[in-house]
Amino acid sequence: MRKRNEHQTTLAIVKIERILSQIYKRxxxxxxxxxxxxxxxKMNYIKISLSLLLLVFIYSGCVEANEETxxxxxxxxxxxxxxxxQYLDSIDPIDEVVMDEKMALGLVALPLACVDHxxxxxxxxxxxxxxxxxxxxxxxxxxxxxxxxxxxxxxHSHWTMVKTLKKFPNISVGPLIIEKxxxxxxxxxxxxxxxxxxxxxxxxxxxxxxxxxxxxxxEELYTWDDEKAQEWAENLKxxxxxxxxxxxTYIENRTFPMRNGTHSNTAFNLRLMLDYAxxxxxxxxxxxxxxxxRFFFENDRNCPTTFEPSGSDFISPCxxxxxxxGELMGTNEFAAWLDVFMPPLxxxxxxxxxxxxxxxxxxxxxxxxxxxxxxxxxxxxxxAWSMNEIAVNLPEDDLQRExxxxxxxxIGQEGMKVIFDTDYVGTHWLGTYAFYFMLTTEL
Numbered sequence: 001m002r003k004r005n006e007h008q009t010t011l012a013i014v015k016i017e018r019i020l021s022q023i024y025k026r027x028x029x030x031x032x033x034x035x036x037x038x039x040x041x042k043m044n045y046i047k048i049s050l051s052l053l054l055l056v057f058i059y060s061g062c063v064e065a066n067e068e069t070x071x072x073x074x075x076x077x078x079x080x081x082x083x084x085x086q087y088l089d090s091i092d093p094i095d096e097v098v099m100d101e102k103m104a105l106g107l108v109a110l111p112l113a114c115v116d117h118x119x120x121x122x123x124x125x126x127x128x129x130x131x132x133x134x135x136x137x138x139x140x141x142x143x144x145x146x147x148x149x150x151x152x153x154x155x156h157s158h159w160t161m162v163k164t165l166k167k168f169p170n171i172s173v174g175p176l177i178i179e180k181x182x183x184x185x186x187x188x189x190x191x192x193x194x195x196x197x198x199x200x201x202x203x204x205x206x207x208x209x210x211x212x213x214x215x216x217x218x219e220e221l222y223t224w225d226d227e228k229a230q231e232w233a234e235n236l237k238x239x240x241x242x243x244x245x246x247x248x249t250y251i252e253n254r255t256f257p258m259r260n261g262t263h264s265n266t267a268f269n270l271r272l273m274l275d276y277a278x279x280x281x282x283x284x285x286x287x288x289x290x291x292x293x294r295f296f297f298e299n300d301r302n303c304p305t306t307f308e309p310s311g312s313d314f315i316s317p318c319x320x321x322x323x324x325x326g327e328l329m330g331t332n333e334f335a336a337w338l339d340v341f342m343p344p345l346x347x348x349x350x351x352x353x354x355x356x357x358x359x360x361x362x363x364x365x366x367x368x369x370x371x372x373x374x375x376x377x378x379x380x381x382x383x384a385w386s387m388n389e390i391a392v393n394l395p396e397d398d399l400q401r402e403x404x405x406x407x408x409x410x411i412g413q414e415g416m417k418v419i420f421d422t423d424y425v426g427t428h429w430l431g432t433y434a435f436y437f438m439l440t441t442e443l
Contacts, residue, residue: 159216161177218233265317301341390404
């Protein structure tokens with residue numbers, strides 16, 4: 001705090017000096033131009049007055065800064081951490097939240113509550129044209145993912161339901177989950193989805209984030225030894241095949257990746273798609289992902305962690321990229337790459353990713369920014385699951401593994417605190433991110 005006050009005072013003094021210097025120069029110019037100001041005594045008097053005024057401003061700034069710091073409590077200087085060993089010792093391990101049936105029940109209730117809740121009417125401004133939106137008459141029979149606020153959230157909400165039932169087959173809401181999946185993953189509904197996406201006007205709709213979650217949903221169904229799951233997978237396959245082909249074209253035509261913290265982030269989406277490719281044995285798609293990922297990211301250095309987060313992030317760009325490269329590289333190659341890509345875990349720069357997200361006034365931010373604030377809540381969960389997945393791909397004797405696991409527990413539990421306290425803008429998607437995080441604690 002003291003250093004910050006001194007820095008602010010210095011900046012203020014510099015600004016005052018500049019302002020008074022400009023005033024002095026203008027007075028001096030006036031005295032030279034106006035013949036009736038030839039009296040040198042008056043000239044000197046003005047100069048002396050300005051100089052004294054400058055000293056008063058400087059002195060008052062210093063006094064104010066000193067008074068502010070004098071009232072601060074005296075604290076011992078914290079030990080500077082300069083090694084992984086010291087940093088690990090400084091992080092207290094906490095009890096992990098267990099992914100049990102009770103926890104799963106609370107999380108799956110969120111997608112169950114929204115999959116039949118139709119998307120809201122689009123809100124684009126009526127600047128030049130009048131807008132006249134109305135539901136298509138048969139959307140419940142010819143669409144699958146019309147709920148949960150937006151298309152991609154509906155898709156990953158279905159993934160959450162499938163994953164829950166697959167992991168806890170006797171869960172009390174199992175029959176309700178099956179009913180929802182039967183309705184939304186029917187042959188007729190998914191045929192309507194395919195027809196919609198085949199339209200040229202919808203070629204880029206939900207690419208790549210919605211594509212990635214559709215592949216994760218299909219992967220979960222395809223790898224489930226269950227008769228109904230195989231039926232749903234078969235219904236979904238034509239749509240996912242279309243997304244697969246379009247994704248290959250999309251990434252091969254990109255010269256630069258998207259490195260933001262929202263839906264279009266390249267590393268995040270390729271990481272989800274990589275799971276799909278591997279679990280289906282799709283070596284062609286897997287190779288395409290690896291080739292373009294290495295092209296985009298292999299030579300990256302010094303990820304700017306201090307830039308995170310931006311105001312609408314729900315994905316950590318640096319951690320998403322590290323997560324992807326950890327899956328593609330061997331442990332030793334990845335450890336060497338991570339050393340030059342990410343700042344040391346004990347460094348001040350890394351703490352931008354390791355500390356809770358603080359708001360000046362969260363209530364005011366929620367009122368003004370609405371969904372963007374829930375994005376930042378979800379960002380904690382993405383950071384947490386990324387740290388767990390990164391840790392798995394480091395060498396077994398690497399201290400960073402334990403550090404990342406401990407940080408993940410702390411950050412993840414902070415994220416878990418908010419998901420049931422938000423409104424529909426948050427609950428329609430945060431359940432999936434919480435569920436995904438919980439799964440990574442089992443790695």
